[in-house]
Every structure is written in structure tokens, then in C-alpha cells.
Amino acid sequence: MTIRLDRRRFLSGAAIASTSALAGCFDPLLANDSQVRGVLAKANDLTYRAQRLLLGSDNLAREFSRSEIRQPMRPNGITDPQDEDYRALAAANFETYRLEVNGLVDRPASFSLADIRNMPARTQITRHDCVEGWSCIAEWTGAPLHLILDQVGVKPQARFVVFSCFDTLENGFTGPIRYYESIDLLDARHPQTILAYGMNGAALPVANGAPIRVRVERQLGYKMAKYIRAITLADNLATFGDGSGGYWEDRGYEWFAGI
Template sequence: MSRLITRRNFLRTSAVSGSGLILAGCDQFDFLADKSGPARQIMERANVLTYSVQRAVIGEQTLAREYAASEIRQGMRPNGSVDPTTPEYLALKEANFAGYKLTIKGLVDREVSFSLAELRNMPERTQITRHDCVEGWSCIAKWTGTPLGPLLDMAGVKSTARYCVYHCFDNIQRTLSGDILYYTSSDLIDAYHPQSILSYGLNDEVLPVSNGAPIRLRIERALGYKQPKYLHTIELVDDLTPFGKGRGGYWEDTGYDWYGGI
């Protein structure tokens, strides 16, 4: 198969084609826009089934494969946005991220914030893992950062929380009505997974801007679009529908699978 037909292009084309048919007035495709319709509900249940099967087969705490340093053959390939231009991010970058804060809020006992220096001074984890992109390429790299689970415990996650929503500085799309900022989400199982780290180091160097500085979340059992770059806020919620188009992430809003597990 030609590499020009990537998984991302296929998903994007499928979503756009479906939208175009609806806008063109083809009544037979109206069910695609009806979230309460039976066909849409079947599609939603299929995603839930896939997620449930993967959870049952893989297990909640099973680790993603880790590699030897000798298997790192190249630098980590940047992808997506490589240099956000939001004023807040530009100011932080100019000051070498001295004023950066990671905030955990929402359904927590207490809102907490951590500077980059504080995150770097916490117990760290280093892991050499393979990044799998939905476009079809992979890259092995070494990531160093602070495990997310203990930070969530510091905030005190409420029993009603079901998801973490990850908010980023990344203005991945610019429109006439303003910037659209990247976001994605995960369940608490992935958030508390031992390999889920707030990475500030890449291949024994400070995480570059092109790869998500100052903080990039690594959820190692998921595809690349579930590894948000330029992260600034983690919001604990019980429902994903208030965010974006209600699908749980920027790419998920265009038709990508929410779980994105591998």
C-alpha cells in the first residue's frame, strides 16, 4: 500500500467526506449528524466495546515494552505543532519557562500547581519506549519525567471523577474566530499508569520546544495523538461533552478513536 495513504489521512478523509455529504443535503446520511440516532449509537457502542476488550486483554497495569538505549537510532521526530504562537506560551519560552506552572483542578479536593523546577525536583522515571503515530511511523526514544499518579494524589481526586482532560498551549488550528487549542483526555487508569509521566527530558537532554517543552505527557500504551505537548492544565471531570465537540480531544472531535490504545 502506498505510504501516501496514511491512517490519519484515511480517518480525516472519511470524516470530511461524511460531513460533505451531510452539508450537500443527502438525506440518507442525516443519521451521521444525529448523536441520538441508532446508527450513531451503534458506532459509539463499538468504540466502547473496543476499549473494554483492550482493557480486559491487556490489563490495567501492564507496562508498554521498554527498549535498550542501543535501540535509539534517531532523534525523536517532531510532529503536529512544533512551535506554539499563543502570547502566553511565547512569553514563557522567552523566559526559558521560569514562570511555567502545571495546574491540576476540577473534581479534586484542592487545586494544586507546580513550577517546572518543582516537577524536576520530584522523584523521576526514565523509560525508553516506542512512539507510534497514527500516520504510520514509529520512533524509539528515552523520556524522563515525573509520574503523574502521585501528583493527582496530592490534589485528591474526588470519587466522582472519571477522566483527565489535558489542556495545552498548542494553537493547533487558527480560524477567523480565534485559535483552537489542542486538548485530549484519558481515563484515570491511564492517568495513574506507572509509565504515564510528565516528561521534561528527551534522550538525556532538556525536552525541546519542537517535542512539547516544557512538559509533554507520555501515555505509553496509546497512539501519539494521546501524548499531549505543551501541557499546562489537567482537569478532572466526570463528563467529556462540555469540551470541544464532546468527543474528548481535538483529533477525537474529527473522528479519531477516543481511547487510541495500542
């Protein structure tokens, strides 16, 4: 008997297996000064390069028909941020929301929700794959991220797009720790990478990340930051969080979670 495994399922399974181990029994070994962290970082870099070769730069994630949306999109992570600044925005129906775009750009700017909605939109029906093992198919509508990058002008030395979010996940020694994530410019300019403000034909619900969340359709769900308040272009990730590129990556997850 021959067992066939498509690339998406293979890469998704590999990512889930690796991150499950890192999130659990390896935690004591993952201190910032641990040699184990260095070994795993090198392995992650190798995985990133291998997956980039397999995925290509413009290959599209599978898109589905509306008839294949059989259940509401399951929320993940924080579903109702209690941060004071976010509550104020939500109370005003996000009319005063501004998305700050800064860092290694020629023209730092801020965009209202209306500004983003007035940009040429893309709608796509895709599958959200969570590292916990579940998936949902939903329709997403939003502005392609590359449109915003083109407006602000990305400096040549920029390599990463970092998403800073409103939701606080825990309180650390230096204060509240808010969610953040990052992707490289290849994924940022991918045609399916959008700042989504709509889901299943309606405004994006708070539980799913209102007013906007990023959709990075070729990666696992934790890469798709919700409640985005700012985007920063950077040449490295060392100054964000603990330096690993995302809230969960700082706790052992892979930075590149391609599927």
C-alpha cells in the first residue's frame, strides 16, 4: 500500500509536531542563554530555507467555494481584549482607529479603518489551520498588505514586517506583554496576504480580531495577528519582544510556520 501525503499536510504536521514539543517539556531548556536554544534556532533556519524552496514566492494557498463554509470561524487566542485603549476604540465602533506604519519606510503614515476599506479589496475563502490541530474555512475580505507597503515606501534594508497588537496576554516583569508577530517581505507582498476587516460577508467580529487582522494564508494560525495597532518595517527582530519574532516564538514556537 502506498501512502500519499500532500505538501500542505506534510508541512503542517511537521510544524505541529515541532511546536508541541517546544511548548511543553522543553521549556526549561529554552532559556535565552541555553545552548539548546541555539541548536533549535539553527534547525529553524534550515526549516525556513527548505520550506521557502518548496513553497515558492507566489504559490497560492488553496481557495474554496462558499458552499464549503460549514461552520462559523472559530476564534483563537484572546477573543475580547480588555486593554483600555482597545475598549475605547471598540466603544466608538473603531471610528477613531488609526493603523500606524513606521520603521524602515520612506513615508511613515497612519491609516483609518475607512482608509483601509477604501483601498482595492481582495476576498478569499481559505482554510485556517491552528497549531492545536483544528481548522476552519472562512471568507476573508481586506486590503492587500503590499498596497500599504507601496504607499509608505519600504527602504532597501528592510527584511521584516512586525505587527504590534492591542491584546495583552500576560503581565511580565516590565509590564503588560502584548501580542506581536512578524513575517518576511516575501510573505508580506504575497497576493493572499491581506489586512482583513471583513469575514463571511460581514464586518470582522471582535472575537476574530476587529478592526483588522492579518491573513498569511500559507502559514499556521498563530502567525495571523489580530487586533493590529501598528506595523513596523525592520531589518532584524532583536528589539521586538524577546527577539524571536513573535509572542509564541519567544516561547519556543517556530518563527516560520509554513504549510
